[in-house]
Amino acid sequence: MITGIPVSTILMITGFGLTLTGLWGMLTHRNIMRIIISFVLMGTGFNIVMVASGYVTGATAPIIDTAxxxxxxxxxxxxxxxxxxxxxxxxxxxxVTAVMLAFAIRLYAAKKTLSIDAFTESKW
Amino acid sequence: MMKRAFAVLAVALMALVFMGVIGDYVELQALRPLARHYVTEVPAQLGAPNVVTGILISWRGFDTLGEVAVLFMVAASIGLLLKKDSAGGAAAGGRDARPPAGEIVTTGAMVLLPLIFTFGAYVIVNGHLSAGGGFQGGAIVASGVMLMLVASPSATLNTALLGVIESAAGVLYVCLGVLGLVLAGGFLDPRFLPKGQFGAFISAGAIPLISALLGVKVGAELSVIIDRFRS
Structure with a gap:
């Protein structure tokens, strides 16, 4: 594939795209499970961006071996x-995800629903 | 509709910020001074071919210890959150009513489990030589535990034993850190053991030991977390 765009830039665009998808999902979905999945997506996007920012042109993984x-x-x-x-x-x-899922289980046990519309008492 | 408009606005503003970041980003042509220091000093001083593991276990060893402590706290807090309020009754009924796993899952688990655990152990103990390390191998071991629990839903995990193993690994980890403080340059300095031949299995001072303890600890902690979620 010859695109002319450096590989780390492609990775960064992918990572930021994932982050935006996660942000959009967190803001629009009403189901707690979907919000958690969106949060994980956002975190994954930022991780990809961070890894991409360490790339040096033409370099390889920092493990000393035959390569x-x-x-x-x-x-x-x-x-x-x-x-x-x-x-x-x-x-x-x-x-963080594990704790969020544990809270989701507790919330479901309390109201028998995962929609955040049911949890209005903590709304300001 | 108003909420959706605000969501669009927020995402668009974030996209603007990210586009600015991407627009200003130029790929590095050479290493930054700190990175150059790490890349040259990890093989030279610690004798570990894998630079990332060298950083994680020696220079950032204290941080790694804190990270493992975070995992421990998460396991404890999930135990607190998911504790059964009324012992017996619905809880006992739920466990008995779990249907057995299918033929394919059971047979597949029997074939795959030894492979997964062996691979996990390999990744843990080769952390200083190739891609891998305590966290990664521990996660692989925990995924094997998860498959085991999926394949036999009625089985119970001995969380008490796992807790003891995990605590012992943590105590040994801190002991190795103190040994580094006494015998070498500082807390969690792995250089109190001989460096050995570069690239050999037993080399790089105490890094393989610390990595193995880390793997045991992470594997046990993740297994406990998985088990807490299914009860």
Whole structure:
């Protein structure tokens, strides 16, 4: 595929597209499960953007092996810092999602519905 | 209709911000100084070929410890949130009424489970050599546990034992950190063990040990979280 657009820019557009899809889903859907799925989509989009921002033109993964010799590591490796941050972000995103799902189960047990229209007492 | 208009406005404004970011973005041509430091110093000082694991376990080791603590707190808070209010009654009935899994799922789980657990262990202990590490391998192990629970819905997971394993791994992790503080440069410094031959399985100081403990801890914690959701 020859598009002329750098691969990291394509990844960034994809990531921001996912983020916007998630934001739109969070704002328009009334079902708590769909809101949670939209939130996860948004988080995934931001993770993709962060990973893409660490790409260096023509570089490879920062793992020293036969594809990337010890001497050329400084010249041909991508930025490892965003990758390390995204590992953290994925784990924290998982934790937040798990807590949100637990709250969804509790809310369903309280009102027997997952529509946020039923939970008006916490509306300001 | 008004709400939808506001949603469109919010998404459009965010899209404008993101378009500005993409418009100003130029692909890096060379590493930033911090990244260059990490890429050259991780193999040289720690002896670990995988730079990302080296960063996560040594320089950002304290942060990784905090992350595992967050996972532990999530497991505990989900246990609190999903605790059965009325013991017995509906809860016991719900567990007995669970239908057994189908033939395909049961047989598939029998074939796949050993493979999944072996792959998880491989990813955990090879974290310093190739793509992988404690978190990734722990997640694979937990996905195997999930398949196991789907294949035999009436089975119960020994969460007490998992809690003990998880706590022991956490305590050992902190002990390794203190050893690093006493014998080497600082808390969670993996250089108190010999570096070994670069690229060998037993090398890179204490990184494989810390990675294995991390994998055990994450796998146990995620399994407990999965089990909490099904009860």
């Amino acid at each position: 990337l010799g010890l001497g050329e590591a400084g010249a041909r490796a991508i930025d490892p810092v965003p990758s390390a941050l995204v590992v953290t972000a994925i784990v924290i995103g998982f934790s």
